[in-house]
Amino acid sequence: MTIDIAALVNDDASLISRRCWSDRQVYELEKRAIFGRAWLFLGHESQVRNPGDFVQAYMCETPVILARGQGGGLHANINSCTHRGVPVCRADHGNTKRFVCPYHNWSFSVEGDLVAIPQEREVQCAPDKSQLGLKKVPRLESWRGMVFGSFNEEIEPLESYLGDMRFYLDAFFERFPGGDVEFAGSPHRWVLDANWKLPVENQLGDVNHGAFLHSTLIPREIQDTIAELGHSVVPAPGHGATFRLMPEDCPVDEVAWGFEGMAGALGGDEVQEYLREVQAQANERVGPIRARMKGLTYGVYPNLSFLWSNSSFKVSHPRGPGKVEYWSWPVVPASAPEHIKAKLRHNYNSFFGPGGMVEQEDAEVWIQQYRGANIDFADDRPFYYGLGLGEEGPHPDLPGQVSVTANEFYAREFFKRWRSDLTSVGAAS
CATH class of the missing domain: 2.102.10.10 (Rieske [2Fe-2S] iron-sulphur domain)
Structure with missing residues (x-):
C-alpha cells in the first residue's frame, strides 16, 4: 500500500493527519527517511573521557x-x-x-x-x-562535546546541519568558562505509550501549555511574562528555540541562568554567587543580546531536545508508532566546583525526569494524545496547527524566523521538513 504523504500534512502544515502519529506504515517510512538519514545524538564526550x-x-x-x-x-x-x-x-x-x-x-x-x-x-x-x-x-562528528552519528554517508557536516541553531545553543554553552558542559553517567530512561514526535514538539517550542497543564506549579504570572518577553525562533525547519529576552536593566537574579531552579532558590549563598558571576561575564562571552536570553525549550531535528531552565538534554527514541523510550540527562557547567555541580543538578531532579512533577503531567498528556490519534471514526478531522499562521518573520538581531511563543510555526516547520523527508524517500521507493 502506497502512502499518500501529501494527504498527511497539507502545504502550510496547518492540518496534520492523525495517521502521522499512529500509522505503522508511516512509522516504517520515518525510520528510513528520517532516522536513516539525519544526524542523531549519541552522547557527550564527558561520558567517555578515557x-x-x-x-x-x-x-x-x-x-x-x-x-x-x-x-x-x-x-x-x-x-x-x-x-x-x-x-x-x-x-x-x-x-x-x-x-x-x-x-x-x-x-x-x-x-x-x-x-x-x-x-x-x-x-x-x-x-x-x-x-x-x-x-x-x-x-x-562532535560539536561542543555533543557527539552525533549518522547512517547517511553523504550527509552534510554537523556544523552545517546545525546551522544557526548553534547561535542559540551557544547562548548556553558559551556562558561558561571554556564553553564546556558535563553529562553524568547514564540517562534516566522510561517508556511511554506515545509517539516519539510529541515529546519533541513539546520541547521544540510548546511553552504555552505550562499555565494550564502545570497550573499547580507554574503561576499565571510566569506565563504572562513569557507572553510579554518570549520569542519563538526557527533557525531552520525542524530546529527551534524559545526564550525570554529580558530587559537591559533586568536584575541579575532574574536573568541569570540557574536561579529559576531549586538550586538557585535553595542552594545557598555560594551557589547564588557562582550563578551571578557566570552572568556577570555573559556579556563578554556571548554578546549583549544572548546575555539577556533566559532560555526555555530548544530542539534539534529530529529528536534531540534541551530544556534550559532545568538544565537537561533529552532524546525521544522511537519504539514503534505508539511507544517511545525517553532518555534524559542533567547537564552542568564542566568548570564549576564539584560541590556546586551537585547542587545544580537539583534543577533537574526536582521537576523533570521520570519522578519529576512536571514531567509526569507531560507524559500523561503525550499518552492521551496518542490514544486520540488512534481512535476510530475521526480520520476526517486532522489536528489543527494553524495558530499564528504567517505571522513569523525576520528579526534585526536574531537569526531565523521569529514570532511570539503562541505561534505554532515551530511545529509547522517541523512537519514541513518531516513531509519533505518522507516524500523524498517515498518517491524513490
Whole structure:
C-alpha cells in the first residue's frame, strides 16, 4: 500500500493527519527517511573521557556503542555480534578493553574490530577477522562535546546541519568558562505509550501549555511574562528555540541562568554567587543580546531536545508508532566546583525526569494524545496547527524566523521538513 504523504500534512502544515502519529506504515517510512538519514545524538564526550570508556546509545531502534578508543578517538558501532547478532555489550556505561559476545565468546576491541574467535583453533579454514568487525556508524562528528552519528554517508557536516541553531545553543554553552558542559553517567530512561514526535514538539517550542497543564506549579504570572518577553525562533525547519529576552536593566537574579531552579532558590549563598558571576561575564562571552536570553525549550531535528531552565538534554527514541523510550540527562557547567555541580543538578531532579512533577503531567498528556490519534471514526478531522499562521518573520538581531511563543510555526516547520523527508524517500521507493 502506497502512502499518500501529501494527504498527511497539507502545504502550510496547518492540518496534520492523525495517521502521522499512529500509522505503522508511516512509522516504517520515518525510520528510513528520517532516522536513516539525519544526524542523531549519541552522547557527550564527558561520558567517555578515557580510553576504554563507553556508553550505550540508540539510533532510532538500532543499539549503538559509543566508545573512546585506545588511541583517543571516538568510535560508534552497532551493538550486534557479526556471528549471530547477539549484543556484545550489556552494560549501560563503563570502561573495558573488549566487548565479548556471551553466546560464543567472539571478542571485539573497543574500536569495534574482531580480535578473537575461540572456535577458530578447531577448524582448518580460519575466517578473515578483519572483515568481521562490528558494523560501524559511517559518520561520526562532535560539536561542543555533543557527539552525533549518522547512517547517511553523504550527509552534510554537523556544523552545517546545525546551522544557526548553534547561535542559540551557544547562548548556553558559551556562558561558561571554556564553553564546556558535563553529562553524568547514564540517562534516566522510561517508556511511554506515545509517539516519539510529541515529546519533541513539546520541547521544540510548546511553552504555552505550562499555565494550564502545570497550573499547580507554574503561576499565571510566569506565563504572562513569557507572553510579554518570549520569542519563538526557527533557525531552520525542524530546529527551534524559545526564550525570554529580558530587559537591559533586568536584575541579575532574574536573568541569570540557574536561579529559576531549586538550586538557585535553595542552594545557598555560594551557589547564588557562582550563578551571578557566570552572568556577570555573559556579556563578554556571548554578546549583549544572548546575555539577556533566559532560555526555555530548544530542539534539534529530529529528536534531540534541551530544556534550559532545568538544565537537561533529552532524546525521544522511537519504539514503534505508539511507544517511545525517553532518555534524559542533567547537564552542568564542566568548570564549576564539584560541590556546586551537585547542587545544580537539583534543577533537574526536582521537576523533570521520570519522578519529576512536571514531567509526569507531560507524559500523561503525550499518552492521551496518542490514544486520540488512534481512535476510530475521526480520520476526517486532522489536528489543527494553524495558530499564528504567517505571522513569523525576520528579526534585526536574531537569526531565523521569529514570532511570539503562541505561534505554532515551530511545529509547522517541523512537519514541513518531516513531509519533505518522507516524500523524498517515498518517491524513490
